[in-house]
Amino acid sequence: MNSLITRAKELLENKSVQVVIGYEAGPTSVARPAFITDPAKAGTLIYDERCVQNLAVYLTKPEVKHLGKMAIVATLPVMRSIMMLISEQQIFADSIVVLGISADGSLLDIADVKVMQGYIEKSDLGNPEKYKELLAELNKLSPEERFAFWQKELSKCIKCYACRQACPMCYCTRCTVEVNQPQWIPVQSNTHGNMEWHILRAMHLAGRCISCGECGRACPVGIPCHLLTMHLVDQVHNYFNVYAGTSEKMSSVLSTFEPNDKESFII
Amino acid sequence: MSHSEYNTERNSLAYSVEKNVEVHAQKCYQCGKCSAGCPVADEMDLPPSMVMRMLQTELAANDEKILRSHSIWLCVTCEMCLSRCPMEIDIPSMMDFLRQRSRSEKKVNPKAKNIIAFHKSFLNSIRFTGRLYELGLILDYKRQSLNMTQDISLAPKMISRGKLHIFPDIIKGKAQIARIFKKTSN
């Protein structure tokens, strides 16, 4: 990934950015995030199959923001996250340099948001193939079986909120779970409360989830909670024919409407 | 009665037109602009706007009249009606459909005999050679229409001007053309 290193170095040297957010090799088989501020250290940047995390989550973190103007190594999900964050006014298009990475791992020349939009629009925006099968399998089950499946999974939840921390779209400074007037979500961990939390999370991501799967990866007890938001990605596309994170001006599905939205269950 | 139930019970010609060529007769509000611009309207027993109106009635008797009309065969597909229709109703496509339906139900107006004879001769000509064989077409048409004297003076003039081949042009893919005809015959 020499071109990535060269580009990162160049950006830091000519002070176009103060920090490059990327990946570096870590002690495990998964690359860890790197925050490069010194051009001399740009050489530690890597991009290969070890790099799976959605780095966009750092864009809204105050401690990262304080470093100054950012460049970010961005695969498709990261680019889509960036689009969402711009449209939700959490970051500004001109305060960020996108070091786009194509599906085959090569560096893309993303000059501005328009170019990024063009790239995103050309890409496959549905859920990743590996999750599609799981979703299909779950959908094949009977409602009772599905209920049982989720009870079993959600009973494992320890309310650590890693799913929330990993999600680039969960950037609220105060989450609903921290509200106690009223106590929407019980503080303690129990299956029912856990389910309420996961429903809340999925609903809050309806029309905003960009299918990166980060929440599921982050879960320490292995709950496939990403399937909840990904199921809604399919439904949003099915009902409203849109995918999130495709334009900087896009309004979320739940904050807009079309008078002729179709449904078949309201009598 | 819900709309969907209503639809399944329809078996009118208008419904077939909707299904097959996506032309909705109910869109027509009878302004008559199609008939006003139609070059052959004054030859027609049912000018295009009248065909539209009769379709709207969804009455078997009117459907029958349409399929037996001379009009549908007189339409020259000049597309003037469509280009000026305020409701953008694709009358030409509808006419194509009505002609095919009229033939398949064996309701062709006797006055349209020559027109159909010509079309059939035309297709016959290309069915076997792949291209139009104009002399063959004329001879075949004369046979089908029994109109032996027509254009008797035209052919020699055409030949003298090199405008009529004596022999047909046969393409290599004629077998494929024959298969196309076979597969699409309805």
Place this chain on the structure above:
Amino acid sequence: MKFGIYPGCSLTGSARDYNESVFALAEAFDLEFAQIPDWNCCGATAAHNLNKELSLALPARILALAEQNGLDEIIVPCAACYSRLVVTQNELKKNPELKNRIREVLEMDYHGTSKILNVIEWIDKYIIPKLDEKIVKPFNYKVACYYGCLLVRPDKVLNYDRAEDPQTMDIVMSKIGADPIYYPYKTECCGAGFSVSRTDIVSKLSGKIIEDAEHRGADAIIVACPMCHSNLDMRRSDINKYWKTEYKIPVVFVTQAIGLAIGLSSEKVGLKRHFVEVKIS
């Protein structure tokens, strides 16, 4: 970029004059194009009147052959064939299921990627830019530009010229020195497909088109469609008989007029094959 030409059946027979003038122009302007190998008839009016699927399959075979031979752009001088090809391309683009069905019928692959040009578009694109320097005999006549139906309608599908009072041919004609007259019959129908089966209708409709052009003092009617030409020219004696008139106005293909303007002989552009004598040279 490889250019193809689809002449269509008429151009090999009753419209040989048109064919000759198209090829003469191509030669004069050093334009090369390959005939689509083994092309077939587009099916014309007969096919779409009697059998919709056939009316799509026949043009689709032509387009598929063009694709097979890597022809990115196809020139279609016959307005009727042009219309069938564009309509087919459009129809199959709109309806992928139908496209698959037609592929099955053809037993060929079909994508619908070739660009289809009518004769005026071809002239506009390849001849006009080099025209000025070649004009030796400006076509100083009053002309009635007759477009007919299939060159302009349905305008939303063809996406070429405006459906009412089109201008492209008028502009081409004025570039070779002609004076295009105001002519409201530009896009009225000549009777087209009824050429043989209902000569009475053809005589009636074509008669009006000729009458208005003569009335407005045109020296020639300019056409770009072999069907219009055969109705207005070959059927002239029927027309005169029907209306009890002696109309003598010649009917000239747009390609013939350009050919004359750049100094080609009237034989070369096929004028001698006309039924109505062309006293223009």
Place this chain on the structure above:
Amino acid sequence: MSDFEPKVVAFVCNWCTYAGADLTGTSRIKYASNVRIIRFPCTGRIDFMLLLKAFANGADGIIVSGCHPNDCHYTSGNFHAKRRWIMFKELMDFMGIDMNRITFSWVSAAEGAKWADVVNTTVTRIRELGPYVSYKELVNKSVEEEVKNE
């Protein structure tokens, strides 16, 4: 199951369905008494979490009802609600939560009879389905889990 009286809670908007239910009253149309109405200014105000809370607090069925599309007192609240319910329903289905227990409807201020009908059909359906045992069990089990954890 003969003595089972379903608990049905209705979340309705003030301008259409609440007024429609008023009209049912002034028209003296009788309907099942199992329903408890909670009034909101607009369907747009109804938080999906409240539906979950209703089940958690023992509801066997839920009705959500507001103005017909295009008739919203606030122009567009019901359109937003509609999209919200589409997503909610799909998520619930995916998690195996019984959507037969929730009726979504549009009942205008003039549809007194429709309101009675919506309530009656919902109550009849819930009666057939019986108490929402699986959800109640889930809640009860969760209380136990908590006790255990402590």
Place this chain on the structure above:
Amino acid sequence: MARIGVFICHCGENISATVDCGKVAETIGKLKHVAYSTEYKYMCSDPGQTLIKEAIKEHKLTGVVVAACSPRMHEPTFRKACAEGGLNPFLCEMANLREHCSWVHEKNDLTTEKAIDIVRIQVEKVKLNSALQPIRVPVTKTAMVIGGGIAGIQSALDIANTGHKVIMIERSPSIGGHMSQLSETFPTLDCSQCILTPRMVEVAQHPNITLYTYAEVESVEGFIGNFKVKIRKKAKSLDEKTCTGCGLCTTKCPQKKIPNEFEQGMGMRPAIYIPFPQAVPNRPVIDREHCTYYIKGKCKICEIVCPTKAIRFDQPDEILELEIGAIVVATGFDIKHADFFPEYGYGKYKDIIDGLQFERLASASGPTTGAILRPSDGQVPKNIVFIACAGSRDPAKGIAYCSKICCMYTAKHAMLYKHKVHEGKAYVFYMDIRSGGKNYDEFVRRAIEEDHVNYIRGRVSTVFERDGKLIVKGVDTLLGAQPVEIVADMVVLATAGVANSGAEDLAQKLHVSYDAHKFFAEAHPKLKPIETNTAGIFLAGACQNPKDIPDSVSQASGAAVKVAGLFSQNELTREPLVAVVNRTAPPMYSTCVGCFMCQSVCPYQAIEREDFKNREGKIVKTVAKINEGLCQGCGTCVALCRSKSIDLYGYSNNQVYAEVVALLNEY
């Protein structure tokens, strides 16, 4: 500690016949925090209300639940009673025992049980109610009327006559609008100018009306009662006070070949001009785009001839800032012109004209002083064809709607023609005759029966020219689509009425909705046809959709009443049931994270941005803020907000949550 008082009403026997009110009162009385529970025959009666007032004092109640009829019926009554008893009125809730219980169920235990639940829900809610104060907004009692056509004139005069100030702005040099261009008006055939001109003069002379012509809205901010409007007064290039309107400059101006807008291009005007003789104000303006001086740098003949030296070539545009309490939009409409119709020659035939051009031909003050003459050669047309629905009801041309006024004015045109050219033949091609209105159909019948106008049902396919005549090809659909070909001398198109140019731009400045055709949108198609969805902005006339004069005038008066009603108060008071975005201490300022998704769901543009700055003046956080003047309290933003940073007074998260919990928990 909450002390709730509960009052169960029997409503005569309306409630008590099916609900055991005594049991309800008793059960409720045992609930925690219920300090007092009682029943009474008629709570809404004077003694009933007194009962509440006394109990508030006696039991030191902090909240009241009246369990009676629907709150939609008596909520104001009981809130007022509470206020009189010394309790904040918003600490009173009603439980609907009548419409939602006693009237719809049989008398049995279940019904009483339900009644108890209904009351319990409200008890739990009212515990969490907060004492609210009505929102008071001051009202600036000056109205702005945008547009000086007949609708604007009517509205301005009506408002001014109630004693309030009106600012009228008009973008052209004179008020009068399209009505001033009309010859006669249907269905009475009285002269348009004769009835309009006195009203124009009245506007100019009214002490309460300030008129700005040649002026446009630059920007609008604020909300009902408190708009801040900037208007641009375009430079007229003369001093209006010095100018006497003698008109000498207009006669001496060497540039005379500018198509006259007032005459719909059928006459010419100079570069310095008064649009028409009866113009108000009767002062010229210089059209800088066409003036020789502005184009070439020299001429100044007007300045030389002006007897009062009023010309000001270097006059700049002026921006005025105004405080406005209410706005009436009366910007009117426009029509499509003949060049819109390819099949009728794209506007290239001089003798195919539109309806407004015909009005000018027929007008005694028009270019032909009222004679109907062909524009091409000045001959009297012997055959004239009127084509109705030209462009209207024509989805292919993008206009699906009926323009409403054309049927009537076409009948009028045909009639006027027949009155002036007795031997002439008038044909009208129409699709339907829409003549609903007082004396309207009679008028059309008169055209047909008395003036022998030939009505042909069918649409014209094409019109072309031959030998100086216009060949009109149509059909008679009532004769089985029989072809009709008319050799006409003149064709008049009743072209579609469309939104005025600049309507979209203005709507955006006003934050008012508009439809797909750029017509201004009313707040409710039936019950709020004058209001827009922005409080304090009203519609009058054809800016909403094509309208005739009576309809425009009626709506204009309606808008004036709305404005006068608003201005009848010094302050606007509103129920404080509005949304609010929370505020916390710095550095957080609010739990709102500023995604502004609430902004896109708000139907009232009530959500604004608030910036918080640090000591250096740098913006550190931007969060949402509700403008309580605009918020109507629907609460859609509340349900959408992911961080629960917005809440709604009267239906707070705490309250509705408590209602759900109360409803179902055992007691």
